[in-house]
Amino acid sequence: MKPLPEIRLMPTRPALEVRPLEKRVGLIILATDHTSEPDFRRMVASERIGIYVARIPYKNPTTPQNLRKMQPELTAGAALILPDEPLDAICYSCTSASVVIGDAEIEAAIQAAKPGVPVVTPPMAGVRGLRALGAKRISILTPYTVETSRPMAAYFAERGFEIARFTCLGFEDDREMARIAPAALVDLAREATDPQAEALFVSCTALRSALAVAAMEQAIGRPVVTSNQASAWNCLRLCGDDVPRPEFGRLTTLPLGQ
Structure with missing residues (x-):
């Protein structure tokens, strides 16, 4: 084997940008989810907005009892998304579980790991x-x-x-x-x-x-x-993106309502 070359350490480091992407959207999805991640990459992700995904445990069937079991996993799931870094929005992508658990309870669980981040649920x-x-x-x-x-x-x-x-x-x-x-x-x-x-x-x-x-x-x-269209629209507006996307419905041409 030929001798290895000397490894040279550059005397200076390049300047760092504040963020790789200007805006960050966290997405918490079910372990079994096939759809939310592709939809958010299609409707939300861009050269300006990044999508950062965490999956949490879930087992079918889709019953109120099984949906409710996800609540304890939400804090840990949120904590895994860019630890110690802020997000501009975070979506828990399960409509039926959000209804069963409750929006306020979901927000509290996520903000325990990501204080102050705007939380979006599909309903x-x-x-x-x-x-x-x-x-x-x-x-x-x-x-x-x-x-x-x-x-x-x-x-x-x-x-x-x-x-x-x-x-x-x-x-x-x-x-x-x-x-x-x-x-x-x-x-x-x-x-x-x-x-x-x-x-x-x-x-x-x-x-x-x-x-x-x-x-x-x-x-x-x-x-x-x-569900995914509305969640994507809500997250885009929270990121300051007001570009109409009529190919995804009339809603995506409107400003964020309450």
């Missing part, structure tokens, strides 16, 4: 999106069972929405939910939308519904808000 973002669109009478479509759908209906009713029609598909496994084709969701949107509804909310971060928003809106003739 919270959905409510903000529907209000930004001016919708009060809505239809809701979920892939869940009736048992798991009940807390979702209560969540939106408690926030002042009139639910004209609520439709669920009866799935218990989020991995199967992710295998529903976006084109099939367009047909389901037609069936799930009440003629008197002002908008349709499509729940579940496992569904690939963000890819079908524009087609669903065209099919039903009114706005569509989905």
